[in-house]
Amino acid sequence: MLIAKFLRLSFIVSTAAAFLFPTFAAPVRPASVLVLSQREEKGRIVGSVVSAEDGSPLVGATILIQGMVLGTTTDARGNFTLKDVPAGKHLLVISMVGYRRAVESIRVPAGEEVHVRIQLQSTPVEEAPIVVTASKHEQVAQNTPVSVSVMRGKWLDDRNIVTLDRALRYVPGVVVTESQVSIRGSSGYSRGVGSRTLMLVNGVPMLTGDTGEIIWELIPVEWVDRVEVVKGAGSALYGSNAIGGVINVVTKDPSVQPVTYVRAFAGLYDSPYYPEWKWSSSHQSFGGWSLGHSRSVGKASFFASVSRTTNSGYRENDYYQRWTGFGILKLNLTTSQTVSLLADGLLQRRGNFLFWRDLRHALQPPDEQLLQRVSSDRWTLAPMYHYVASERLLVNARLMIHSSHWEDNINNPGGVGNWATTTLLDGELQANYSSVHGMLWTFGSEFSGSRVRSNLFGNPHGWTGALYAQDEFSPSRAIRLTVGVRLDLLKQDTISTQGQINPKFGMVYTLQEGTALRLSAGSGFRVPSFGELFTTTSASGFRVIPNPRLKPERSWSFEAGANHEIPSLGVLDVAFFDNEFWDLIEAQFVQIMTNGYTDYVGRFDNVTRARVRGAEISLRTGLFRGAVTAEFAYTFLDARDLQTNDVLKYRPKHALYGSVGIHPSWWEMGVDVRYLSRVERVDEEFVKLGIVRNGDARVPIFVTDCRAVFHVTPLGFPIDVGLIVNNIFQYNYVELIGNLGPIRNYTAYLRASL
Template sequence: MRHLKMPTHTMRIFVLFLAFVATLSFSTFAQSSLTGTIRFTIDEVCPGAEVKLTGPQQFSVLSNSDGTYSFNDLSAAGRYMLSIGFLGYETFYENFEISDKQIQESSRIVIDHIFEEDTKMDDIIVQGWGKSGKPLEEEIVSVDVVSTQLIESNAIINASDAVERVPGVVIIDGQISVRGGGGYAYGTGSRVTLVIDDVPILTPERNEILWDFVPLETTDQIEVVKGSSSVQYGSSALNGIVHARTRWPERNSKAQTRIRTFSTFYDKAYQEDYRSAQWWQTPNTGNSFQSFPHAVGFSYYNGKHYAKRNLDVVFGAFATTDQTHIAEEFNHRIRGSVRMRWTPEKFDRFNMQLSVLSMYRHRSNIFIWNGDSSEILKPLANYRVRYQYAMIDPVLTYYLGEKRNQKLQLISRFYLDKALNGIGNRNNESYQIYNDFRYFNEFGNIFSFVGGITNRQMVVRANALRGFFSDGTNTFRYGELSGYGNLDVKLNRLVINSGFRFESYIIDEPTAQLINDTSINPEADSLYPQGRFLFSKPVFSIGANYSLSKRSNLRISFGQSFRVPSIAERFVDETLEDALRIRPNPTIRPEAGFSMEFGYKYHTTFKKTLNIYADAAIFYQSFTDMIEFQFGVDPTDPIPLGFQANNVSKARILGYELSLSSSGKIGKVPVNALIGYTYTFGGNAAVNEEYNRLGPLIRDAFGAYHISDLEQAEFQNGNILQQENSILNGILNYRWRHLLKADVNTGYGKWTAGFVYRYYSYLDRVDDVFEIDVYPYTAAFGRYRNNRQYKGEHILDLKTGIKFNEKTTLSFVTQNVFNRFIVIRPGKANPPRTYTLQATFEF
């Protein structure tokens, strides 16, 4: 057999080619790696920490269930920075360099980290216009945070009392107004959406906020987002969002238990001028619970982290009996909750949460006092009802990709409320099913996107709705379908946020026929040409935050919003003890609008133990077809006094807000404060068309900063020409131009002390019926306003406490220290001086 022989020069070329290919392959596939383990303590690993790598290559992952992380494809030499962060702990940074030699040798770099306890901070993370947390100073819009410290130091047992501490916020009869976005609108659906752990919740029938349903005993913090937020949570977020977040247990093997007990008692009824209104006597053993005003109750929290099972469990309970200072007005309730979070050890890409919350409430509602002097603490009419509320929230989360920078999430809620012994028209029940399917994606360190689809189905059965159907049915069915997206772009110091939402409301056929019945609704053809589609609308938002330095940020934002009227606003027809009537109005139109804001925030820390935030903001809000339950007299009705929902105003609101907040300690001295001043000018463009232009609105906003007593008197008592030419003529009803609030708490050693101060300026405009001396129950408010002589109201509370040891704290709070007769809500007096004793036990 003949052998072939390769020429020498050919052999040399072939060998060189093989060497080149080997070198190319080695350089192509050679790479270094970075790995490590993250721990809370030496004995406890930290799953779910955010690990980011920046430099020639950029990556982002979450630590695994065993606390480990890894980046295995580092093929570019250069200088890198590693950051490791976890909510509530100071972010860890480390710079390092990878050389070409390390890459060629496939070196393995190890960087471990332990979150030491002394690095833990009370860093404030919020969820404003996005659906993922970010530091407060990086938010696009104004966000205020109500901490558990503020709640407990004031012995607060209702979420509305906690949120009312926020600058620029007023809550009357459960109706919340943010920066003048709403007035006094009894029975109107809320213009602010309540969110509990990422899921919006308003009652299906009335679209109102159930403040009693918020489990303060398990709440970690309450965030108040100011401004139009319909892009984030749809209809009813016209004026903002209130987001209550549950507290998870600390990551150790010990259970944490907290028990709060409280007792509140009332002093004599105001000062001597109104002492005749007092209906109660000094309590004794022979009195029933309804014979004197008081509140007693307790709350319970228990949380435990089961490290071996990757399971967190939280239990909460609350009970109180509450007889207010108004005769026959009470609010007794029992609430219980459980929340669980579980990550399977062998399938740590998956996370499941389950929350269950239930409440029983026996309540008496009143609308207006019975008259002046001795009758101001007695109701003209009231009604009693027992309700059962319940909701179940399952949440499923699945992380995608090796880097876990993507996730799918299904958030659901099953809700019901039912009147247990409703009488007449107040016998009703409601059901709601809510689903939100979300997709998150972080594209390196620059882009962050969340988008999804929501669907909500609601059924309302109420006797108060029965009169609209000839067949006697009392059931309404309607639903909401929407798609949304939100994009964050981070370019060095600049963060840009943009979002969109398209939402449609669909009603059942009988309701559609009713609304489109031109004999009832003459404008049906023009208002609702879509048949069963009651309302469809796209909304957008955009904003930016620029970091001027490590301590200061500028922000600017624009957001659109809308609100669909509730079933109750359209169709409820009921009377209260033959004294008041709520009249239906199927013709009302949806509200719509937008808000704009320009703000500056300064943030600093003092020795890692004290957070300080200073904020200044200028805001503008514009709303059309605003709905109010107008209070008036219809002489043709057998029950002349009553309410009806109407589109009454075009609101153009301009103002500014200054605030200062702090949390933490200076050495051993706690310094916790929330202070703010808000100036709001609310112009009604339906009365003064000039307010459709920004120039006249700015002119009058400056001109109305101080209105003299003479101008007030001429407007209220002058002739028609004087009233029409007055700057007060175009101001919206039930808006306070000046609001000042301060909640300060400090102390030394075992003792704490603080105060709460609130100032409401004179209420410039109210419904005309309160200015006419026709009925004693309406004229009483007019006489109260005249007695004020155009002066505002000052309210002062004092608080103190002593911490006997690490487990026991005793607090004492006095509200309305000077026992003044104050009326913030028309026709219903504020409480006289009250004393609350609270004991807190921790185990």
């Protein structure tokens, strides 16, 4: 049924494309004339990118032709080739981490090959990087009309990040409550259901089909090039779940030369701050290893890894044991066509810690939770197709299949309690077209469908189909405008079909080289997950009932900001934002009559007309030629329920992040600091009804992490040895009601590339 609907939508898009593409394409000519014309009108750019300091080749530098879809990266020798370049004058934009971006003017004669050698000057602070998530094509981050934060893979490596949610706690404007991520106050907390942030890996959605949540253990942290965080409603390009923003993990390309990657780590939790919190006579431990390999064979290249991690848990019954795998296979069919396959998998067994017994037993759950466990098996396959049809037309297509099965023993200690099996199918056809008039079009179609079998949600199914288009153009040399719209049709089981139209507008005004002002507005929406619509369960004396009358959430996001590159010093970014929400879905306590008695139960309702306003400022700087680097970010948030004039739950008003690093030649040291003001509102009903004892205990969050990394080559290949102390001052805090945050812990790791 899902396949049939997908094929029908593909037929509609293909028919529309038959009418659209003649508008963009050149008039049809005989094949012989066309071939002769291409030989006369096109040329090649062959070149190399090297360091201006010592002339060494730079591997992985990005080269783009401004105003076109043509682009490439340098190989292991720093060389690159751009084929089928139209004759004439072009601007090459060259960028790389740790080097100042360069713009070179190149004239390409018809039918000839031009050779260039480009030198990049090192810089202590990374300038505006190349990003792909904001507009579904490569562009300089400073040229996007929305805020985009970028976290490099090295940041994850140096801190031995095991799951990405821990790293996101240090991204400006992002707050993570336990496992739920919130961008600029878009989300509070709903355990295990719904996400107002769309999670992607190389553009492939990574949300579950039943509860609509992010499974962080399934997101790769090995072989990561960068993590892009787009802030504000992104539904005009990405549809549902992008109501608060988009996070995209962009992995490295498979290497040309054989590379084997090894990582191993081990750690211990310290004793709790208060002796009465100690629940075991021994220290709890954690550890794991990862093994990966990348290489090219002929026209094929790949990266594949497997990881094993275990954690006995600093809280009782909060252990986990997991296997994860991730891989990318690429095959170059021709010089302009590439097919690839992304795959990942997770096998996990863990305990279940919902909340503490009371404050005197903050690291122990109530007795009924002690034997609870959850097991899950998940995998994803995503074939993709990339076609450079011409110097102005780029086509991408993908299909994603995600399968998951999880079960617990809640309410049935001797067997299976709740369980769900889900299949999710998602496909997209996208094109980027750069016109001769300087317009850059992005348009496409997307379809997703899911089917669930569960004793928790029933057996629902649903589908979504969408068409979208976006145009970017410059009415003057200093101004770049973006307009776009997306139409979504969605069906959730027995609920009637609904439609959503989401427009967007953006403007970037370049005051001078390295300084840009931005302005954007866009609408967003989120379809309620099956978990919010149909959950029927009980746990720890608390019952949840379904609500099939839920409506999609809606929003409008507005932003005004500025980005300024301070020569030889750093990058300053300032943003002011206003997010308006309608029909926000929140978990509520409601009264119902059961056998003549009044009972309090949980249910998801459209209850809130909300407004989230605030400001964000961040600074990245470097001193002494990069020997010392620092990053600081501050976010102010005014998140309010306009119906009750009360603050929204789990939204801290102030968030301050800081990071300082020292980088001599063979060792590094660093400190990360995170401060969140005391959350003004939580789920007070859990406290009033006696479900979570001492649940109103909470303080501001002030966490300091320290690290040291040593780069050595004792065996002729590079080895990194790291030592980490997290929460070095043993600060006690809660992110979520009745859940004490991680206590001080120590990690030692070894990482090598062979």
